[in-house]
Amino acid sequence: MDPDGGGSPAVPTPSASTAGAPDAGAAAVEEGGGKQVLVVLVGPPGSGKSTFAEAILGGSGAGRHWARVCQDTIGNGKAGTKIQCLKAAADALKEGKSVLLDRCNLEREQRADFLKLGSHVHVDVHAVVLDLPAKVCISRSVNRRGHEGNLQGGMAAMVVNRMLKKKETPLLTEGFSRIMFCKDDNEIKKAVDMYNALGPSDCLDPGIFGQTTKGPIQVGIMKFLKKPESSEKSSGPKVTPSESMPQMQNHFSKQKTLEAGGTCPVEGENNKKKIEEQSRESIPSDISSRTLAFPSISTADFQFDLDRASDIIVDAVSIVLQKYDNIRLVLVDLSQRSRILSLVKDKAAKKNINSSRFLTFVGDITQLHSKGGLRCNVIANAANWRLKPGGGGVNAAIYNAAGEDLHRATKECADTLRPGSSVTVPLPSTSPLHQREGVTHIIHVLGPNMNPMRPDCLKNDYTKGSKILHEAYTSLFESFVAIAHNSCIEKQNTEPVLEKPVTGVTSPTDLKMKRGCSYDSERTKKHKLVQPNIPSNQAREGDNKRSGVTSTKTWGSWAQALYELAMHPENYKNSDSILEISDDFVVLNDLYPKAKRHVLIVSRRDGLDSLADVKKEHLPLLRTIHSAGVKWAQKFLEGDSSLVFRLGYHSVPSMRQLHLHIISQDFNSSSLKNKKHWNSFTTTFFLDSVDVIEEINQHGSANISSDDRVLAMELRCHRCRSAHPNIPKLKSHIANCKSSFPYHLLQKDRLLSSSTMHMDCS
DNA sequence: GTTCTAGAAC
DNA sequence: GTTCTAGAAC
Incomplete structure (x- = not known):
C-alpha cells in the first residue's frame, strides 16, 4: 500500500521504510530508533475519531502495537473522564504501545495533560485534526445509532454545535511534534493508511501538514434541527420580501449618544462610576457574563402602549430575578427623556426590585462598554420577523455595529422569528461588536405590533398583545439565563467535555426538530385511585x-x-x-x-x-x-x-x-x-x-x-x-x-x- | 387533578 | 396516517 497514494503534500510518507519492519514489541520500537507515538485525535463527535482509531487497530499494520484510549467507553457504561484516559494512556505507553487517544481534545486545556504525559515518557505526540465541516459532524452524530457514548439524536447536534464554538486549533507550541489536518474522508483514509504503515522503527516528519486558512467556524445547528416555515404557514408578521421593518421611529444619532455618556436617568452621576460601584456592592466581579442589556420591545415603531409595556417589563423582570439570584438586567434607551425608562424605573422601585440587579440606562446599546462603562456580554435586539438587518432603530444599530458576522451567524441559527419568542445567536469573535464591546451573544426578540402601518397589527387587542409581550420578555430572559448559566458552568467545570450543558435556539415556536426521537407515548394507563374504605x-x-x-x-x-x-x-x-x-x-x-x-x-x-x-x-x-x-x-x-x-x-x-x-x-x-x-x-x-x-x-x-x-x-x-x-x-x-x-x-x-x-x- | 377527543402538526 | 396539544367535561 502506498500511504501517499494521492500525492497530497498534506499526507507525507513515513521517513523510514516500512517494508520488512521488525516484529512488534516494546523492545523493537526502541531498537529501530523510532519512538512510540501518542496520537491525539482532535475532532468533535461525528468527525470519525473512533472510526479512525478502529481502522488502525484493525488494520494490517506494520508491526507497531497500538492501543486505543477512548473516553466514551473507558467508564464501562458511565461517562468516562480525562483522568481515566490519562492513566490508560500512561499504562499503554509503559507497555511499549503507541496510543490513539480517542476523545474530542478540542480545547488546549483538554490536550495539555496528554502533552505533558508525552514529554515525561519521551514519546512523540502527534495531533491528527479531523477537520470536517461542522454540518457533516452534526449530521453524522445526530443520525447515528448505538453510539458508544450514547451521544446521538437532537442532543448530539447541540453538543457538537457547542463544542465547535470552543475549538482551539492545535499548535506546535503546545508540544506536538507533528500536526496533521484532515479535511475530508479521503484525507482521513490517507492518514489511516500512513499510521497503519508506520513500523516500530519508523517515525514521521515533524511539522504541520494539511492546514488551510479558515475563517471562524460557523456552525449551523438549526439547519439540522429546524425546518424553515413557508411564508403561507407562518403565523408571524408577514411582509413582502422588499419591505423593511424598522423597529423604532427614532433613528439613532450615534454622535449624540456618545456625548450623552450613558447617564442613568435617575441619578446624575457618571454611569461608569455607578455601574462599577454597583458591581462591587453586590454583584460578583465576572458579572459581565451575567448581565443582559435589552431595549424596550414593541414600544417604538410597534406603538405598544408605554404604560402597559412598563408593567409587563417590571413583572417579567421581577419573575426572572426571583428565580435566578446571580444575574443583572439593564433596560437601555437612547433618549435622556425616555418615558419608558422612567415608567419602568418608578414601577420597579415600587415593587422593591433590587436596583443593583435591575437598572435603567441611557445610552447606545451598541456602545455600552466603550462609551457607557457598562460591561455586558449579552445584548438583546428588537429584531424583525425575518431576522434581517436594516430598518431602523435598535435593529439597524446592532446589525451595523456587529457587521456581516451577525447576519451570517443569525442565518445559521434561524430564518424567522415569531412574536413572543427569541433566538440566541453567538456572536463570532471577529465581529467588531465582540471585539470592541465584548458582546458574545445577541438575543433577537420580537414583540407584538400595534402599528396599523406594520404587518400583523393586533388592532389594539391588548389582551393578546400583553400576552405576547410578556412571552417575548420571558423568552428573552430565559434565553439569557441559559447563556449565563452555561458561562458559569464552563468556568466551574472543564470536564468531561460531553457533560457540559448546551444551549440551542431558545424559541419553542421557531424550534422545529426533526422527528425521530424515541418516546414512549403509550396511552394512559388507568391509575388506581385511593378509595376510602368507609361509605x-x-x-x-x-x-x-x-x-x-x-x-x-x-x-x-x-x-x-x-x-x-x-x-x-x-x-x-x-x-x-x-x-x-x-x-x-x-x-x-x-x-x-x-x-x-x-x-x-x-x-x-x-x-x-x-x-x-x-x-x-x-x-x-x-x-x-x-x-x-x-x-x-x-x-x-x-x-x-x-x-x-x-x-x-x-x-x-x-x-x-x-x-x-x-x-x-x-x-x-x-x-x-x-x-x-x-x-x-x-x-x-x-x-x-x-x-x-x-x-x-x-x-x-x-x-x-x-x-x-x-x-x-x-x-x-x-x-x-x-x-x-x-x-x-x-x-x-x-x-x-x-x-x-x-x-x-x-x-x-x-x-x-x-x-x-x-x-x-x- | 384526569380523561376524552377534535383538529393541528408533522 | 400518526403524533401531539389543548380545551371541555368531570
Whole structure:
C-alpha cells in the first residue's frame, strides 16, 4: 500500500521504510530508533475519531502495537473522564504501545495533560485534526445509532454545535511534534493508511501538514434541527420580501449618544462610576457574563402602549430575578427623556426590585462598554420577523455595529422569528461588536405590533398583545439565563467535555426538530385511585364556604380528594398510597406521580386550602411539614442514591388543602403528559419550601407572583434550560441531560441529594 | 387533578 | 396516517 497514494503534500510518507519492519514489541520500537507515538485525535463527535482509531487497530499494520484510549467507553457504561484516559494512556505507553487517544481534545486545556504525559515518557505526540465541516459532524452524530457514548439524536447536534464554538486549533507550541489536518474522508483514509504503515522503527516528519486558512467556524445547528416555515404557514408578521421593518421611529444619532455618556436617568452621576460601584456592592466581579442589556420591545415603531409595556417589563423582570439570584438586567434607551425608562424605573422601585440587579440606562446599546462603562456580554435586539438587518432603530444599530458576522451567524441559527419568542445567536469573535464591546451573544426578540402601518397589527387587542409581550420578555430572559448559566458552568467545570450543558435556539415556536426521537407515548394507563374504605356518605360536600377558609377559590368535587383525606385519614389508612399519618399531616404517594418518586405531604389543618391562606402563625406547621419532607427524601435516597429531590408548593394548586410536593428531579413518569405538568414543577409556579418558609417568616405571607400564565410557557429543560418543541422531545432530552442544575437551585438546600444530605453514596 | 377527543402538526 | 396539544367535561 502506498500511504501517499494521492500525492497530497498534506499526507507525507513515513521517513523510514516500512517494508520488512521488525516484529512488534516494546523492545523493537526502541531498537529501530523510532519512538512510540501518542496520537491525539482532535475532532468533535461525528468527525470519525473512533472510526479512525478502529481502522488502525484493525488494520494490517506494520508491526507497531497500538492501543486505543477512548473516553466514551473507558467508564464501562458511565461517562468516562480525562483522568481515566490519562492513566490508560500512561499504562499503554509503559507497555511499549503507541496510543490513539480517542476523545474530542478540542480545547488546549483538554490536550495539555496528554502533552505533558508525552514529554515525561519521551514519546512523540502527534495531533491528527479531523477537520470536517461542522454540518457533516452534526449530521453524522445526530443520525447515528448505538453510539458508544450514547451521544446521538437532537442532543448530539447541540453538543457538537457547542463544542465547535470552543475549538482551539492545535499548535506546535503546545508540544506536538507533528500536526496533521484532515479535511475530508479521503484525507482521513490517507492518514489511516500512513499510521497503519508506520513500523516500530519508523517515525514521521515533524511539522504541520494539511492546514488551510479558515475563517471562524460557523456552525449551523438549526439547519439540522429546524425546518424553515413557508411564508403561507407562518403565523408571524408577514411582509413582502422588499419591505423593511424598522423597529423604532427614532433613528439613532450615534454622535449624540456618545456625548450623552450613558447617564442613568435617575441619578446624575457618571454611569461608569455607578455601574462599577454597583458591581462591587453586590454583584460578583465576572458579572459581565451575567448581565443582559435589552431595549424596550414593541414600544417604538410597534406603538405598544408605554404604560402597559412598563408593567409587563417590571413583572417579567421581577419573575426572572426571583428565580435566578446571580444575574443583572439593564433596560437601555437612547433618549435622556425616555418615558419608558422612567415608567419602568418608578414601577420597579415600587415593587422593591433590587436596583443593583435591575437598572435603567441611557445610552447606545451598541456602545455600552466603550462609551457607557457598562460591561455586558449579552445584548438583546428588537429584531424583525425575518431576522434581517436594516430598518431602523435598535435593529439597524446592532446589525451595523456587529457587521456581516451577525447576519451570517443569525442565518445559521434561524430564518424567522415569531412574536413572543427569541433566538440566541453567538456572536463570532471577529465581529467588531465582540471585539470592541465584548458582546458574545445577541438575543433577537420580537414583540407584538400595534402599528396599523406594520404587518400583523393586533388592532389594539391588548389582551393578546400583553400576552405576547410578556412571552417575548420571558423568552428573552430565559434565553439569557441559559447563556449565563452555561458561562458559569464552563468556568466551574472543564470536564468531561460531553457533560457540559448546551444551549440551542431558545424559541419553542421557531424550534422545529426533526422527528425521530424515541418516546414512549403509550396511552394512559388507568391509575388506581385511593378509595376510602368507609361509605362515601361521610364525605362532606359544600365545605368551600366554611368559616375559616380565607381563599375565595371554589373547588370542584374532583379537587376535594386531598381535603377529604386530610380531614379523615382513618378512612384511607388501608390504602397502599398512604405512607404516614400524624396529627399534623398525611404523607402519601401521588396518585399520578410526575417522577420516579413523588409524594405529597398534606397538611391536616382545616382552613388552609393553599399557600395563599398561610400566615405567620402557620410557620411551625410549615416547618413540621418541611422536616417530614426532608425525612422522606432521605429515606428515598437511602433506597436510590442517584435521585435528587426538590420540596415545594404549587403557587395555585388544583387540589384543595395545603400540600407539599416531594419530587425527584428525573421527571421520569408516564403520568407527566403535558406542558402544565412540566411547568408546574420547573418554573416559578413551583415555590421551594425553604423559600416559602423564609418569605412567611419575613413578610407574613408567601410571595405568590406566578399565575397560570407560566404554565403555558415554553418547555425548557430544568437543568440546562434548553427549549424543546413538545413533551416527547423534552422527555427524550431530560433522560440524557447531565448538565448541572441551575445555580439558584444549588443554593439554600433547594435540592436534596445524597451529597447534600451527607450520605454515603458508595 | 384526569380523561376524552377534535383538529393541528408533522 | 400518526403524533401531539389543548380545551371541555368531570
